[in-house]
Amino acid sequence: MKTFLNLPKFREAKVVIVPVPYESTTSYKKGTVNGPSAILKASNELYLYDHELGIEPYSVGITTLDPVKSLSKLEKLKKDKFVIALGGEHTISLPLIKRFDQKDLSILQIDAHADMKGAFDGNKLSHASVMRRVSEFNKNIVQVGVRALDKDEFDYIKENKIKTFFEFDIAKIVKSLKKRVYISIDLDGFDPSVIPDVGTPEPGGLLWDEVLSLLKEVFSKREVVGCDVVELCPSGELSSYTAAKLVYKLVGYYSSPR
Template identity: 40%
Template structure:
């Protein structure tokens, strides 16, 4: 299944600037199961997008968006992380822009590992309701609750949208690099404080529970008091305008049969962020 059901002209690997990697994995989920169904739901929703982006005036699909074969054979969290890391390494070697879609948030670990190794001084920007800074959880250091602990071992991290954490995570916080949801609700501009904490190159990891569950109920660990659509987009637009975004992931969609709006939100988020990143190249 291809993102947007784009024709071969705009979805073949050789000519595509962007590669989407589906990772239908939820082996360490601890509450709502179903993130393994997330990539398929996003891809199924994507053909319903309008591929002209009003805000940027661009049709970013013209840069080429290839959807690669999903990683779905990993039996352990470590195997999954390694498989994602190897695939993303190949994309970067070929000059592609990687987009990983989960799956639970642990799928980001492999992508972050490769990006941090290949791209000097990259900052990892996390949009999430949770800190994800546990050293290990339920016997695994690759649990979805450990994503940013692994990232922090490799690169500077900046955390946006947080509103829930365990007390054991508090010592790992870098206070000046944390922006809580309560301080961002209603903000549509003026993100200089966030930008000041980022290096020139940025990888973005997005857990969909950063959004308020009123618009994104279909997540593995929904948390009240989240950000709205335009608050998240305003931040992403500011980051892409002022920094070089080198890749991103979108994780933790747990689709339901009776509400497809969250699936569409995730697909539109991916396409909108790509529009911000590549509009100048396709106009």
């Protein structure tokens, strides 16, 4: 497997890209297992300069780990580096979030789905239940882009005061976040015109500029502790390249001064 931007492995890097080709419970289109390698391959095509930020984000130091395939290994990842995990199905967020101290920590979830099902196909550890499992130890979940959910999920959200924004209002979203934030980006949160290749596509999603404006604001106003970008189900260049660019934007926002 290639590395992000084809950069050599580098111990002192501040940003660590972790490929997680984990797919166990996808329910519709399969192929998220190929997501990480497609993002790494597409990252070769990126321009290194970010004109919005006026920096070359790679200069912060980026390294790519060998792929991690098990959820238990993810929970043991170190916290002294800024980890961006590449999925794989959304289930991988659970161990990635669990490894942090939950005090003053919000989870910003960009997603078409609430992922709040008690269980899915009888499985409690499913991509469609991942945020429900997170909510069992941290209810500070802020959801953006959600447009497909069951009534049970809707009721659970209300009862447990999960902050689900059905309207896109950046100021209100950022205000609802605690001091520290973990960002989980399910690529189906984007409109399918932006990223068509996802396991469970849903029309009416967020646009590229909207997501970037939100992320930029979150990184400048809060301490972001880690990120994941999940559910790419690659079949064409557009989605893989866009996902790679998103990852590089995350590196850029992380490395620009607050």
